[in-house]
Amino acid sequence: MPYVPHSDEDVRRALATIGVEDLDALFADVPHEILDPPLDLAAPMDEVTLLAHLDALAAKDQQGVPTFLGGGVRRHFIPAVTPRLALQSEFVTAYTPYQPEVAQGVLQATFEFQTMMSELTGLPIANASLYDGASAVAEAALLAVRQTRREAVLVSRGAHPETREVLQTYLWPLGIDVEVVDLDPTLTTPVPTVGDHVAALIVQHPNHLGYLEAMPAMAAAAHAAGALAIAVVDPLSLAVLREPGRYGADIAVGDGQVLGVPMQFGGPAFGFMVVTEPLLRQLPGRLVGQTTDVDGRRAFVLTLQAREQHIRRGKAKSNICSNHQLAALLATVNMAALGPAGLREMAEGTVRRAHQLAAALRDDGGDMAENGRFFAEFVLRTRQDGATVRRRLAERGLRAGVPLPAEYGLGDGVILAATELITDADIAALAGALHDIGELGAGASRPAEEVGA
Amino acid sequence: MSDHVERFDVPGGAGGGRPPQRDFPLIFERGAPGRRAARPPLTEGAPLAELLGEDALRAAPPRLPEVAELDLVRHYTQLAHRQFSIDGNFYPLGSCTMKYNPKLHEDAAERFLDLHPYQDPDHAQGILELLHGLQHDLATITGMDAMSLQPAAGAHGELTGILMIRAYHEANGEGEQRRVVICPDGAHGTNPATASMAGYDVVEVPTGPDGEVDLAAFEAALGPHTAAVMLTNPNTLGIFETRILRMAEAAHAAGAQLYYDGANLNAVVGRARPGDMGFDVVHLNLHKTFTTPHGGGGPGTGPVGVKAHLAPYLPVPLVQRLGERFVLEGERPTSVGRMRSFYGNVGNLVRAYAYIRTLGAEGLRRVASMAVLNANYLRTRMKEAGFTVAYDRVNMHEFVAQPPAGLRTLDIAKALLDYGVHPMTVYFPLIVKEAMMVEPTETESLETLDAYAAVLADVVARAAADPAYLAGAPRHTPVRRLDETAAARKPILRYGFAER
Numbered sequence: 001m002p003y004v005p006h007s008d009e010d011v012r013r014a015l016a017t018i019g020v021e022d023l024d025a026l027f028a029d030v031p032h033e034i035l036d037p038p039l040d041l042a043a044p045m046d047e048v049t050l051l052a053h054l055d056a057l058a059a060k061d062q063q064g065v066p067t068f069l070g071g072g073v074r075r076h077f078i079p080a081v082t083p084r085l086a087l088q089s090e091f092v093t094a095y096t097p098y099q100p101e102v103a104q105g106v107l108q109a110t111f112e113f114q115t116m117m118s119e120l121t122g123l124p125i126a127n128a129s130l131y132d133g134a135s136a137v138a139e140a141a142l143l144a145v146r147q148t149r150r151e152a153v154l155v156s157r158g159a160h161p162e163t164r165e166v167l168q169t170y171l172w173p174l175g176i177d178v179e180v181v182d183l184d185p186t187l188t189t190p191v192p193t194v195g196d197h198v199a200a201l202i203v204q205h206p207n208h209l210g211y212l213e214a215m216p217a218m219a220a221a222a223h224a225a226g227a228l229a230i231a232v233v234d235p236l237s238l239a240v241l242r243e244p245g246r247y248g249a250d251i252a253v254g255d256g257q258v259l260g261v262p263m264q265f266g267g268p269a270f271g272f273m274v275v276t277e278p279l280l281r282q283l284p285g286r287l288v289g290q291t292t293d294v295d296g297r298r299a300f301v302l303t304l305q306a307r308e309q310h311i312r313r314g315k316a317k318s319n320i321c322s323n324h325q326l327a328a329l330l331a332t333v334n335m336a337a338l339g340p341a342g343l344r345e346m347a348e349g350t351v352r353r354a355h356q357l358a359a360a361l362r363d364d365g366g367d368m369a370e371n372g373r374f375f376a377e378f379v380l381r382t383r384q385d386g387a388t389v390r391r392r393l394a395e396r397g398l399r400a401g402v403p404l405p406a407e408y409g410l411g412d413g414v415i416l417a418a419t420e421l422i423t424d425a426d427i428a429a430l431a432g433a434l435h436d437i438g439e440l441g442a443g444a445s446r447p448a449e450e451v452g453a
Numbered sequence: 454m455s456d457h458v459e460r461f462d463v464p465g466g467a468g469g470g471r472p473p474q475r476d477f478p479l480i481f482e483r484g485a486p487g488r489r490a491a492r493p494p495l496t497e498g499a500p501l502a503e504l505l506g507e508d509a510l511r512a513a514p515p516r517l518p519e520v521a522e523l524d525l526v527r528h529y530t531q532l533a534h535r536q537f538s539i540d541g542n543f544y545p546l547g548s549c550t551m552k553y554n555p556k557l558h559e560d561a562a563e564r565f566l567d568l569h570p571y572q573d574p575d576h577a578q579g580i581l582e583l584l585h586g587l588q589h590d591l592a593t594i595t596g597m598d599a600m601s602l603q604p605a606a607g608a609h610g611e612l613t614g615i616l617m618i619r620a621y622h623e624a625n626g627e628g629e630q631r632r633v634v635i636c637p638d639g640a641h642g643t644n645p646a647t648a649s650m651a652g653y654d655v656v657e658v659p660t661g662p663d664g665e666v667d668l669a670a671f672e673a674a675l676g677p678h679t680a681a682v683m684l685t686n687p688n689t690l691g692i693f694e695t696r697i698l699r700m701a702e703a704a705h706a707a708g709a710q711l712y713y714d715g716a717n718l719n720a721v722v723g724r725a726r727p728g729d730m731g732f733d734v735v736h737l738n739l740h741k742t743f744t745t746p747h748g749g750g751g752p753g754t755g756p757v758g759v760k761a762h763l764a765p766y767l768p769v770p771l772v773q774r775l776g777e778r779f780v781l782e783g784e785r786p787t788s789v790g791r792m793r794s795f796y797g798n799v800g801n802l803v804r805a806y807a808y809i810r811t812l813g814a815e816g817l818r819r820v821a822s823m824a825v826l827n828a829n830y831l832r833t834r835m836k837e838a839g840f841t842v843a844y845d846r847v848n849m850h851e852f853v854a855q856p857p858a859g860l861r862t863l864d865i866a867k868a869l870l871d872y873g874v875h876p877m878t879v880y881f882p883l884i885v886k887e888a889m890m891v892e893p894t895e896t897e898s899l900e901t902l903d904a905y906a907a908v909l910a911d912v913v914a915r916a917a918a919d920p921a922y923l924a925g926a927p928r929h930t931p932v933r934r935l936d937e938t939a940a941a942r943k944p945i946l947r948y949g950f951a952e953r
Contacts, residue, residue, distance in 0.1 A: 002811055003553050003744075004823045005898040014830040014899060018847075026825045026847055027724065029693035034729040036818070040593050044813030047557055054564050054807070060579035063567040071571050072794055079491035081522055089540040090533035093554050095875075096750040100937075101930040102870050104477070105536025106749035109529070112480050115947040119515035125946050128750070131605035134794040142650075162794045169768075169790035173619060173652040212509050240501055242511045255794070264562075265580050266570030266795025268605070268752035280944070286750065291940035298476040299932040303940040309608070310881075314645035314655045321643050322606035322740065326748030336480050337525055339489035340514040345496075351505065352498035373505055387573075394573035402571045420493050 066426040068357070068400035070377040070417030071208070072133060072160055072255055073263050076236070077346060077421055079337050082260050086333040092326065096286075100301040101293075106325065107300035110288040113332040117274050120235055121252040122243025126274040128286040129328040130320065133255025134163040136271030137202060137232055138170035139284045139318060140253045143275075144200035144228040145176055146282050146317070152177040153200045156189040158207030159232055161405050167202075183207075183408065186371045187379065191217045194225035200251075204232035205241075209369075209408070209415060210354070210377030212241075219248030228279075235259050235272065235331075237375050239340070239347040244274075251275050260334025261327050270324035270331070283307065284318035349420025350376045353427070357418045360431045364440040369410075379404060381413040382439050389414050389439060396433040477535070477931070480528055481948050484520030491522070516950055535931040536749075537875050543901050545831070547851045547878035547890025548641065548689060550719045550741035552824075557811070558745070558804035565803050570795040574780060580799065581779035585772045587806045594809070594817065595715075595735045596728020597758030601767045602797040607716060609792060610736030610755025611647040611683075616789040617734060617759060617766040618681045618710040619651055624766075624787070627708065631680035635709075637666050639689040639882040641716060653680055660884055664692040664844030671700060675707040685714040686730065687721070689882040689890070690844050691828065691851035701731025710734065710763075718742045719824050719894065720850035723817030733760050742820075743805035754801040768792045823895035824850040827902060831893050834906035839913050843885045851892035853885050857913055862887040864923035867934060868912045871927045874905055 006014075011023070020026060027035060045053060067075040090105060097103030097110075110128045117126035130136040141153045153171065155164055157180050168178050176199075181192045187209050194201055201222035205213040219229035231249035233241075236258040244252035257269030275283055281304070289303035309316040335343060354376050362368050367381040382389050386403025393400045401414030418427075434440045501510060520528070537544065544551040565580055574581065588600040604610035615634065622631045634648035638657045645655040658674050661667035665688070675682075682704045687693045694700065704711045713727040713735035719742045727735040739745045739754040747753075759767060765787040773782050781796070812820065825848075832842055832852045840854045854877075856865050866876035866889075878890040893902055915922045927933055 002816065003555060003896050004819055005896070006823050006826070010899050011826065014826050018826075018829045018833050020829075020847065023822050023826065026822070026829055026849075028847065029695045029849075030721065030725050031695070031698055034698075034725050036724055037596070037726055037729060039723060039814040039817075041590060041814045041817075042810060044816055045810050047811075050557070050807060050811055051560065053810070054561055054583075054803075057579035057583050058564040060577075060582070061565070061568055062572060062576035067569060067572075069569045069571050073570055075567070075569065077491075077493040081490055081525065085526060085529040087559075088530065088533040090536045090538040091749055092559075092746045093539035094536050094749040095544060095546055095549055095551060095747045099537070099866065099870065099876060100935050101867070101927050101932055102535075102537040102542075102875070103749075104931050105532040105534070108477065108479065108535070109532055111946075111948070115479075115481065116515070116517060118947045119517060122511075131609060131752070132793050132795075135605065135609070135792070160794070162791055165791040166793060169616065169792060170650075172790075173616060173650070175652070212505060238511070239515065240511065241505075241509055243515075246511070262566040262800075263569050264566055265568040265577070265799040266797075267793075268754075268798035268800055270752070287944075287946060289940040290945040291936045293932040293936070294934050295932075297932050299935050301935050301937055301940050303937070303944060303946075306941075308642075309646035310642040312646070313642045314649045316642070316646040316649070319608045319612060319643050319646035319650050320606070321608045322747075322751035322753035324605070324748075324752040325750035326746070327752060329749065333525070333529055334491075336518040336520060336528075337490040337522070338493070338517070339519045340517045341519075342489050342491055342493060343517060344514060346493045348498075348501060349493060349496040351501055352496045355504050356498065373509070375505070390571075391573045391575060394576045399569055399572045399576075420496060423494075 062394060062399060065397050065399055066422065066429060068398065068416050068418060068430055069402055070415060071402040073257050073266055074376065074417055074419050075263060075421060076258055076419050078260050078334065081337050082330060082334040086330045091329055097302060100299065104300060107288050109329050109332055111290060111300045113328050114288060116332060116335050117272050120238040121274040122245025123252055123274040124277055125280050125283065126272060127283055128288055129323040129325060130271035130273060130285050131324055132267065132269060132271045134166040136253040136273050137163050138167050140230050140251045140273055141167055141171060141200055141202065143251065143279065143282045143284065144230065147228065147279060148199040150197055150199040152179055152197050153202060154179045154181060154192060154194060154198045155202040156181045156204060157183050157407065158189050158209065158213065159202060159204040160208045187211050187369050189213050191221050194221050194227050196225055198225060198227045200228040200230045202230040202232060206234060206237060206375040209379050210374040211371050212373045212375065216247040223248065236347055239343040250279065256328065256331045259331035261330050268324055268327050270327040281307065282317060285320050285323055346420050350418065353418035353420060353422040354378065357416065357427050360427050361440060364431055364435060366440055376419065377415050377417040379410065379413050380416055381411060385412045386414045392437045393433050398430055398433055400430055479948055480518045480520065483524050483528060484518055486519055488519045488521045490520060490525045542873055542875050543897065543905060544875040545877050545891050545893045547892040548716055549878065550892060550894055552744050552894035553896040554744050554746040558807045561807040562800050562803045565799065578779055581772050583806055584802060585774055585779050587802055588772060590809045591737060591756055592758055594722065595758045596726030597735060598761040599764040599767060600756055600758045601771060602756045602802055603768050603792050604755035604757055605793050605798055606751060606753035607736055607738040607755045608643040608647060610757045611643055611714065612650055613757045613768055613792050614712055614734040614736055615647055615651040615681060617763050620766040620789050621710065621763055622680055630677060633678045634680055635674050635682045637684065637688065639884050640683060641685065641689065641714060644683045644714060664690045665694050665696065668696055672703050675703055675709060677708065679707050679709040681710045681712050683712040683714060685717050687717050687849035690853050691848040692844060693849055697730045716741060717850060720821060722821045723814055724821045728760065733763060739801055739805045743808050745801040745804045752798050752801060754798040820895050827893040827895055827897055828852055830899065831891060831902045831906065834902060835909060838906050838910040851890060853882065854889045854891060855885065855887050856889065860916055862889050864926065865912055868923055868926035869908060871929045872908045874908060
């Protein structure tokens with residue numbers, strides 16, 4: 001039997017040591033009527049058969065083709081050294097570092113991670129990771145509610161729709177309202193009026209459509225009303241964009257997939273949260289701190305655990321226990337491999353390729369939004385609905401076009417993304433394919449009176 | 454973890470004697486400006502200030518490490534060697550199910566790395582079929598009618614489950630009335646924390662002298678205000694709640710929903726199903742029973758299964774089969790909503806699928822049987838070594854022991870580290886003084902368990918011979934006992950570059 005070492009003789013010896021007759025005696029406490037039900041499971045496969053089965057499944061999926069998809073997950077460069085180092089079996093098969101003397105590997109790497117996230121965001125205190133970007137935003141909102149004791153949060157419609165859904169799920173049971181600020185015609189968030197019942201203003205930058213937000217004004221508006229400013233950020237963008245701590249954000253949160261985690265159909269990557277000093281005691285999730293051992297050597301340990309569920313139970317700041325440690329380690333090693341120069345080049349490449357793609361589409365009659373201040377993504381309005389455009393492009397060997405949600409009121413369209421992995425040939429291929437399916441070229445543009453934004 | 458790693462921890466160092474006072478360097482203390490290990494493809498083009506505006510850009514780069522590739526490799530390889538792991542060490546943490554993580558699963562997961570969550574679903578039929586199959590398998594194993602794979606961890610699954618229960622009560626017009634969640638006093642800390650996050654008050658019921666929930670107290674706690682009962686079965690003492698069918702009946706008679714914390718499913722996987730015990734909701738920890746790697750603290754994965762009456766409240770989206778196609782469903786107005794972005798920790802879902810399809814029903818039953826056999830074997834061996842077992846009876850996959858009189862659990866745990874084995878879970882559950890919660894799992898051989906018992910006996914003997922022995926342990930670990938009080942009093946949570 002796979003992975004179970006016991007021979008028949010082992011079983012006999014163990015039963016004799018325990019002093020019971022047979023294995024059934026060990027299950028005597030389980031009510032007889034529910035023991036050993038028939039299970040409708042497939043017959044077991046050997047290793048070769050299993051991998052062949054998985055290969056057959058994987059062959060039905062489009063992989064390894066130029067990818068112009070964003071929406072929270074992008075295909076970026078991951079150097080070979082990153083997974084080789086981060087996925088060493090000592091890291092992969094370790095438990096949570098509750099015994100620090102034999103967990104300095106995970107603990108020190110996490111301290112390095114916290115430092116790197118602090119450097120990226122310009123805020124002092126990063127936790128050891130959360131599940132993903134969306135749930136991290138929800139945890140940040142809960143933090144703001146605890147800190148301000150107010151009963152609503154204000155979120156820009158520019159935040160990822162799934163993020164806003166998760167926010168709703170987390171805040172509903174506590175009776176906290178989620179109020180939404182609509183985007184203006186430039187597809188960015190107008191500076192909102194923040195009421196004194198609002199715990200936090202939550203703005204994603206760059207927003208879900210790809211465009212840069214006026215973050216200093218957002219933070220100022222939040223603070224004027226006594227609310228916290230929560231910046232939902234793309235951590236790769238922070239290699240070049242201003243740090244949230246510099247424009248007054250109290251909390252920076254986001255998803256770390258772009259920092260070196262494979263796409264994996266959306267998970268697992270990791271969420272992160274970085275906060276100002278005064279919010280330290282409200283921070284959810286694990287934290288690693290520096291201390292010394294009895295010999296005076298520097299050492300690292302899980303600290304301030306009185307915030308957490310295993311100590312405080314019902315009074316904890318969050319119920320989170322497992323975080324996304326291993327994905328955060330991938331990002332740590334990846335940032336160390338790339339250094340400030342490499343990370344900057346990836347961010348620059350992303351911006352340049354996205355802008356080159358936009359220029360190529362515009363040159364061929366693409367119906368684009370007027371706003372040119374975008375990071376990795378932008379909106380292309382289309383004649384066909386977004387899902388159809390995406391499918392027809394997939395049939396032409398390209399993964400491109402997150403369907404534009406109807407809530408933005410822009411009609412049909414797609415959100416296109418580029419990264420540093422996109423080549424001139426890829427851009428030409430996408431432009432050509434869009435041309436083929438009637439979204440570019442002569443006659444592709446809408447009548448002038450329909451062109452908004 | 455070996456000594457020679459310590460000795461050679463300086464890049465290019467010549468080795469020699471072990472410097473005991475030396476700090477292991479941080480990655481920020483290695484390298485030099487201008488170095489790096491990796492280069493992305495270079496792009497030509499306009500400066501970013503031109504494309505995005507100067508005001509959007511940061512003034513100075515983040516102070517990230519600047520190290521050459523070999524220095525990077527040595528750094529993280531040496532850090533790996535400063536870390537216990539299942540692959541290197543016996544790791545019998547109670548409630549954590551530290552079983553072997555098959556290498557085959559890593560190969561399985563690699564086949565599905567380059568998939569974007571928003572790629573055209575017609576071009577992602579393979580992964581959707583796999584996820585659909587896993588929904589089926591997990592529902593079968595738990596005796597549930599429907600399954601969501603979305604939650605990212607056990608605690609996340611708990612929140613999902615309790616929110617569904619709340620939505621159910623509200624739909625029945627009992628949302629205002631049912632405000633209380635009942636947990637046993639031995640419950641995992643996540644249970645009451647979850648109930649709080651869902652806006653509920655928590656009532657604890659005591660454990661009786663037999664190690665099971667005190668039935669009279671439980672029935673007295675139930676009432677028209679009860680929203681849910683959260684139970685682990687077997688419980689955190691490793692004891693199966695023999696009165697579970699009666700408890701389920703009582704909970705349902707009071708109009709409450711019964712929640713199964715799946716942390717201890719390894720004891721009964723394949724042999725008994727929460728659905729058959731009367732549970733309405735169950736979460737699983739795929740990183741426990743279904744052996745996806747713990748990763749030093751995560752990612753876990755916490756699928757949630759429900760009986761049919763709760764299926765309308767499952768988070769969106771589920772994977773559904775329409776004829777020969779697999780689709781992600783759209784809107785479902787009764788859903789509690791979305792718990793996270795996308796569809797779940799798919800990389801781990803693939804690993805769990807590989808596990809179930811490799812073992813089949815008979816293999817899963819064998820897992821439970823051998824997990825219980827191993828735990829009872831080690832319980833017997835530890836008693837021989839002088840340890841007391843709380844609620845001593847035939848246990849399931851784990852048991853709770855106490856050290857011999859006069860010895861502290863913490864000291865014994867620290868002493869074990871010098872022998873290259875990991876301690877058990879210590880000081881949990883809270884209802885047992887000096888608790889040592891031991892879960893060997895089914896993947897360990899009897900020789901390993903014999904060796905662990907022998908090490909424990911040795912520690913006890915040395916403690917008796919030398920009063921200073923325990924206080925000084927551990928002695929041979931990369932660092933020794935830490936000043937945890939100082940860490941909390943003046944928190945240092947990031948590297949201070951000024952010290953450089």
